[in-house]
Amino acid sequence: MKTLLTNPAGWKSLITFAILFLAWVSGFSARLFAVIRFESIIHEFDPWFNYRATAYMVQHGFYNFLNWFDERAWYPLGRIVGGTVYPGLMLTSGAIHHVLHALNIPVHIRDICVFLAPIFSGMTAISTYFLTKELWSPGAGLFACCFIAIVPGYISRSVAGSYDNEGIAIFALQFTYYLWVKSVKTGSVFWSVLTALSYFYMVSAWGGYVFIINLIPLHVFLLLIMGRYSYRLFTSYTVFYILGLVLSMQIPFVGFQPIRTSEHMAASGVFALVMAAGAFNYIQTRITKAEFKFIFIFATLVTSGIVLLAVVGLTWAGVIAPWSGRFYSLWDTTYAKIHIPIIASVSEHQPTTWFSFFFDLHILVCVFPAGLWYCIQEYNDERLFVVLYALSAVYFAGVMVRLMLTLTPAVCILGGIAFSKIFENYLKEETPPVINNSTKLIEDKQSVKDKTPSKSSQTAAGKSKKKPPTVVSTNGDCSNGEGVGSNIRSIVTISMLLVLMMFVVHCTWVTSNAYSSPSIVLASFSSDGSRQILDDFREAYYWLSQNTDNDARIMSWWDYGYQIAGMANRTTLVDNNTWNNSHIALVGKAMSSTEPKAYEIMTSLDVDYVLVIFGGVIGYSGDDINKFLWMVRIAEGEHPKEIRESDYFTDRGEFRIDSGGSQTMLNCLMYKLSYYRFGDLKLDFRTPAGFDRTRNAVIGNQNFDLTYLEEAYTTEHWLVRIYRVKKPDEFNRPRIPVSERKIRNPGASAVSKKSARKKKGTIYGKPVVVKGKKPKSTSTYTSASGML
Amino acid sequence: MFLLRLFMVAITISATYSIEINPKILINNVECLVDLSTQLVKGECRISLENNDDKPVNSILYAFEPSYKNHIAFVSAHQIYESNRLGLHVKPVALLGHGDKQFYQIDFNATRPLRLKSRTPIVIEYVLTNALYPHPEEITQKDRQLMMFNGNAYFYSPYKTLKSSIKFQTGTRRIEDYTIFNPVSLSSGDVIYGPYGSLESFAYSKVSIHYDNNTPFLKVTKLIRTIELSHWGNVAVTEVVDLAHHGAKLKGSFSRYDYQRETNSGVSSVKSFKMYLPASATSVYYRDVIGNISTSNQRTLLDSVELDIRPRFPLFGGWKTHYTIGYNVPAYEYLYNSGEDYLLKMRLIDHLYDNMIIEDVTVVIILPEGSSDLNLKTPHPSVRLPDGLHYTYLDTIGRPTIKLKMSNVVESHISDFELKYKFPKAFMFHEPLIVIIAIYILFITVIIWVRLDFSIAKDVHSETRQRISGIMSAIMYHIERRANVYNSWDEALNKLKHTKDVNSYNTTVKQIQADYKNESNGINELAAKLKTESVELTDKLNDVQKTEKLLKELYGQTQALYTEKLIAGKVGRNQFVELDSGLKRKKEECQERITQLLKSLN
Structure with a gap:
């Protein structure tokens, strides 16, 4: 009769709290591999821009950030950063920074940026717990929470240092879904307002908000079709839609898109539909059935006709923008390859392989269909939502590797439901508890076990307001489980536990080996096991920042734009915000032209330095020669007369850099800049001079000299090579015999020649083809690394 | 300058x-x-x-x-x-x-x-x-x-x-x-x-x-040296260095191939240099704005810590770089005190590299919060800038900060400064107290938040639930008391069995019966209240009461067995033991049932 023992509610909340806390802690620490192995540093490409923008905001204030015109990007165009960025990420870390500094805690903004994603992953885990608890049971919630804390599919985007929109957006996504489910359940304005606010945060954080604004209407639509219309649904959707619409339009980057683009039209259509359903429901109570039927059919036909005509008309008139290229590529996977090579050139936009499903989700990819089945079997309003969520996310994850990220939470929720169900069936209170406290998962199991028996008594005591719908079915299943012998029961339990343990091992292994490299610092291991750090990227960027003019303009392929701006603080021509395809094509053209032609482009763009990545010395495969074909393709798209992809292949259609390669290839700027003086270099005794380790070939064009450029700096392992573009008075001009020399009026002719050529190249020669590049919407998903 | x-x-x-x-x-x-x-x-x-x-x-x-x-x-x-x-x-x-x-x-x-x-x-x-x-x-x-x-x-x-x-x-x-x-x-x-x-x-x-002359021509164009003293036993030194090669400028291109392959290429460039830190220096870091500079080595010598500093890139004439060096030294080597008077004696400038030139140096000395009456004695003429305050972890009134400026400094200038100040010892507890109070306030807030109802609308459900749980806990209290009554009854019966003293037993039982009545009345009153709140629970409570009545009857039988049969000697020993144990078993069963029912009540 001791109170503690007779009060399992206390135990329950203690264990729940402990598990949530441990999930947070273990999720946080699993993401710290990169910090422990290397240092607290921003990773990859896009995070460098986000970091730079955050640092700018912290230094200059929010309003100056919104009005920030970045003249260091897209020279000579510049970029209006405030209007082309989702500011949620910067605001979040800026707010944390502000609060900490108000408390005199001098944490550097870089450290906040580095650790933001791991901290938010903990919050994602908590909101996943709440969402799953609403959908199924607290036990399933704890499972889902533990899964999402360590699942590699999510860790890949949220390791410490990966300071990207997705880091906080997944939290916002899960939390919005939780609030939506809650508001559908209760039908209260309070919860729907919270949903709209959370949606607002999501809009400010990531372009993926479009997923929410299409999924929620889809859910509502499905419920309407299934005849599950209710006032709860009406209240929650109308409040959410109107508030969410108004709020989302407050983000400068989004602006009027929610009422003007096709991606957002589904939401307003469903809004109209809900209104109509509400109206019919009301009319139904007032008139007879026959009249109603007539009105219903008539009104449906008329409204749908009007809506369709209106949408088509507005689209035709140009008020509503058609679907953007990136969205087409979601439906037609070959679309990007044909029309927008720049999207196709990004490795993250490739279709997902089966291997990566297992790699990122492990056992969850096998059990989540079971969870999905349970949800369909025992469906209700909110479980239909998770079913839709899972199905659409599976589709998108199959189309694009990076959208694996949106699938992961759904898989964790359903996997949690499946496991919880299994343990509910096989772990009855009679079964002896497995005494093993070493893994966290076992704790989960115990908590589930603790909760299962206590549930019925609680509801009986009137403690929990709503009787979970599972109770009835649980009892039914339990009676089925009663027939199973205790041996089978323990075998199933233990094998499930083993599977879960293997899941943990796999997650840790993947995180440690695949997702914890900062990618700007490379590490190699020598034969005695000692680690050697190849810090060439930072070496080159720091050289640029210290030893070039403050306003020097650096030309490089767009992948390195953000890093140059972030680490070297110099002006770039193109960067990872690939909004202007023709500008990128111009850079691609310069890289694929011969030196004199490239020099013309470079002088017209005021280029001072050219930066190329060359991996031939250390065998780094992500270098510019390997990406070169994309440069050619993108350049060909805009300048089909001057650049032809076929010129860069041999007659047999091979892409080669050895002596068998095509002459165009062996004489283009990119080739020369990568291999300048490489022909003299003998890497070891087994290979001849000029042996490229990445492509395993001796380079074809050796001993050439540069006329228009000179080597300004090359890093220790030749990974980054920087060339200075000579001024016109600096070249070694080719010697002309005295007899052939002509004296011309240098000023007038040079100018006219240049401008004529410029006209020909960029204005008249440009094909008038409307591509799928819409500057405003193309960067909905600001793309990240562009590796082959 | x-x-x-x-x-x-x-x-x-x-x-x-x-x-x-x-x-x-x-x-x-x-x-x-x-x-x-x-x-x-x-x-x-x-x-x-x-x-x-x-x-x-x-x-x-x-x-x-x-x-x-x-x-x-x-x-x-x-x-x-x-x-x-x-x-x-x-x-x-x-x-x-x-x-x-x-x-x-x-x-x-x-x-x-x-x-x-x-x-x-x-x-x-x-x-x-x-x-x-x-x-x-x-x-x-x-x-x-x-x-x-x-x-x-x-x-x-x-x-x-x-x-x-x-x-x-x-x-x-x-x-x-x-x-x-x-x-x-x-x-x-x-x-x-x-x-x-x-x-x-x-x-x-x-x-x-x-x-x-191909010796390193390196010049520190600007140095900011910060000495942050903590009375918890640590002195943190940070040096922010702007370094430039001021020899003959590099003309034309830099060729990595030549630099790696030819020994006489770039002889005037500086690849690395050595820096000596105090022997007790720990947790040394060498970094710049974009992170740690991984190309450095640290060696501990007998009288110093040698740092082999390699900038990210070799420095040619006209090239420059910027980095930060930081380390900690224990305070006991530099801090002397008598009572509340303290003396900090440390190097104003320290070694950066051999034959160094520092064009411009700012030394910042940050003292613990609460220090006063600063009195600085420098070994070389320097300009003292206005004192300031520095705020860092848990500071409320700010740390007094001294700033000095010197220019054209070379190795020969390395010598100690003396800084006298007063620091009340009680101030040591200032920051721990802040933490304790903050946590205390946090807990209090949570306690208040959890205990009090802040909702603006009446939540009928939860109020009912709270009322029920209030009544239930009162009932539980009575039931526990009643269980104690039974225990004392058991004791009394046992005593009776051994002493066979009926009179004293009767007086005890009278008291027990009175207690029992009290508790039962209490329970009945509460049960009446409960009836209006929750029918379900009332039913369960009734079950408990029924079982309890059975238990009481059993006690009555036992009493009857003892007083009327055992004392009067109407039964044989064996028969008595049999009856007694039978009753005991029944009593235990009853109690067990009650416990079960109570569990389900919660």
């Missing part, structure tokens, strides 16, 4: 009036050794002084050529007295009519002035910075770096000199050119002018030496 000048002028003006060149002082012999082998010009002059005046001389003057005036970084002097070196006090002074030159006044020890007609040897050491010029100013990667030095063939002095010679050490055999000014000799890289005979004061003849 400018501030320092002003400061020096300010000191000198006060002393200007009394200073004159004493014509009666003679320099018998002087030998100067000027070391040009590094980026610094380090001179050492051994002077034999003679006083021909009729009174003892307390101080003498030392002069620098006008061309050196802007390059002087450091001057010191010592007297050789009975084969001991005695340091002499040196201060810059200005002389009327000699504005173009720079004078230093060297004061003898008050007890040992230079007496009449006596001689004394003194040694003067000085360091000049930026006195070497690259010539040519720009070189390509494969060229060697050549330096030009413009000096004086004579010993420059306000006094007459009888005999002098100057030796310029270049440290290399590759001397391109030097001014022939007889008598001059060249031996293994040393250019020696002199010996010369009698010289008038301020004798000057320009000589130039053009020679090979």
